[in-house]
Amino acid sequence: MIRLEDVHKWYGEFHVLKAINLEVEKGQKVVVCGPSGSGKSTMIRCINRLEEHQRGRIVVDGIELTSDVKNVDAIRREVGMVFQHFNLFPHLTVLENLTLAPIWVRRIPRKEAEETAMFFLERVKIPEQAHKYPGQLSGGQQQRVAIARALCMKPKIMLFDEPTSALDPEMVKEVLDVMIELADEGMTMIVVTHEMGFAKSVADFVVFMDKGEIVEVAPPEEFFTNPKSDRTRLFLSQILAH
Amino acid sequence: MATGEISAASLRPPVAERLGVVGWMRRNLFNSPFDSVLTVILALFLAWALVQLFEWAVLNAVWRAESKQECEAAFRGERGACWALLRARFGQYVYGLYPVEERWRIDLAFVLLIVAMAPLFLRIGINKLLYALGLILVYPILAYTLFLGGRFGLALVETSKWGGLFLTLVIAGVGITASLPLGILLALGRRSRLPVVKALSVAFIELVRGVPLVTVLFMASVMLPLFLPEGVTFDKLLRALVGVSLFSAAYMAEVVRGGLQAIPKGQYEAAAALGLGYWKMMGLIVLPQALRLVIPGIVNTFIGLFKDTSLVLIVGLYDLLGMAQLIIKDPQWLGLATETYLIAAAGFWIFCFGMSRYSMALERRLARGHRR
Secondary structure (H helix, E strand, O other), X not given: OEEEEEEEEEEOOEEEEEEEEEEEOOOOEEXXXXXXXXXXXXXXXXXXXXXXXXXXXXXXXXXXXXXXHHHXXXXXXXXXXXXXXXXXXXXXXXXXXXXXXXXXXXXXOHHHHHHHHHHHHHHOOOHHHOOOOHHHOXXXXXHHHHHHHHHOOOOOEEEEEOOOOOOOHHHHHHHHHHHHHHHHOOOEEEEEOOOHHHHHHHOOEEEEEEOOEEEEEEOHHHHHHOOOOHHHHHHHHHHHOO | OOHHHOOHHHOOOOOHHHHOHHHHXXXXXXXXXXXXXXXXXXXXXXXHHHHHHXXXXXXXXXXXXXXXXXXXXXXXXXXXXXXXXXXXXXXXXXHEOXXXXXXXXXXXXHHHHHHHHHHHHOOOOOOHHHHHHHHHHHHHHHHHHHHHOOOOOOOOOOHHHEEHHHHHHHHHHHHHHHHHHHHHHHHHHHOOOOHHHHHHHHHHXXXXXXXXXXXXXXXXXXXXHHHOOOOOOOOHHHHHHHHHHHHHHHHHHHHHHHHHHHOOXXXXXXXXXXXXXXXXHHHHHHHXXXXXXXXXXXXXXXXXXXXXXXXXXXXOOEEHHHHXXXXXXXXXXXXXXXXXXXXXHHHHHHHHHHHHHXXXXXXXXXXXXXXX
């Protein structure tokens, strides 16, 4: 479903991604973790070309990401993304946030798009907020709207870029619950997160990155109990210490 | 009663002393002996000036007279304002040199505009954007045909006869409708990733902003004909319109660019991740937010443009201010410069103040939705 082969990226002289190889099958859930600045966000942002890679190949759902705009558009239609800071459109109501892309990109009639939107708002358990503006919602609610917004495009793959990092602690659970439900339904997911509980219960395998490299790829039970590399052990000791 | 018996929750700040008019005056006007002296002196001066103005403009003013001589004769004692001038010259102020018997065409166009714009301000189920676009495309043609005539049995009225408030509104109206979309395109161009588009936008903006409007108008009217082949002439008014529009577009572009820069990168990314292309991203996500942010700047540019229309005097067009200067030279009313200019100033002020109030109302209405 997603294949990265020898992917490199530089910011000027700085080598952010070094020889990344990763393969994700349909329905698999992958958790990516690692210290900040390790390139994990950059990697998943390459998958829908919010960032451009400079060497190697990225193939998503059978389409290779090249500078061809048509391919980029095609992939972005199939890949949903949830951001750390939600990035809802503040000038539109929740419902308009959800129906905008289906109407303008997928050319779905407004009525049908609104029905779909309400269906997904029910799923993230906030249908009563449909006519409010994002600024009137709590962080947890905003992030659930953001997830619903991505789902309204009926994506085959969902990317999550630290979806709970900007949330107050008491709101993390409501967002993770929605993500777990989504995972149970068989969505292909790549999640950059430090929520190790989520990784343990949901991930098919965990990818550990450091300094632009993939250091270790392992199923969660093995990753947490028996990490192979020193860098992984150090990282785990740091985040599990408290 | 002991103070301990008052519960903290029942305490309120003392109201009248600190928040009322008295409190405000004490803080701002009579804070020290020196402040108090200044306040009293200034208050006396203001009162004196206002009384003088009131006596001149209202008490001693003459409202009905056929000429300046009659005005002077009517003054009892002190000299007041001769507002009879406004009564006598109102037509010229509003319509310029437009023939009296054809003035109904301007009135008709004005009424048509108001009727046509009404749906934009009412809550009815139409696509307001499409309607506004249609209006912008159709109305100018209709109005131009009406004003100029020479067709459909209407007498021809050369643009050199257009003038007064009417001409001011034509130039400002065209300038405003043309400069906003042009300015938006230039602002987008300046932030474009395409080097040629970017270079052209930057060059245009910096070139036009670096030159006074008077120069632009002068060039358009004097230099342009030199470069055109023999026999090809553009209407003087058209040249002024193009000059004013391009000039304000350059300013508008910088105002809009300020708004574009205030939109967080996350908004672009979210739009891109949903598969929106460049124009949809700009049109649906970025511009609606950016323009809302810079409404004060946009209206500021509009107001500047409205007043700058008086510079068309330099190419021999008589707008509201231009008419005032013609009226001053009228032998019957010679020597009434103060009244003449005050009337023109009042004309400008009414429209500029109206725009300012409208923009404030618009900001409040738009802000109601998405308070952060």
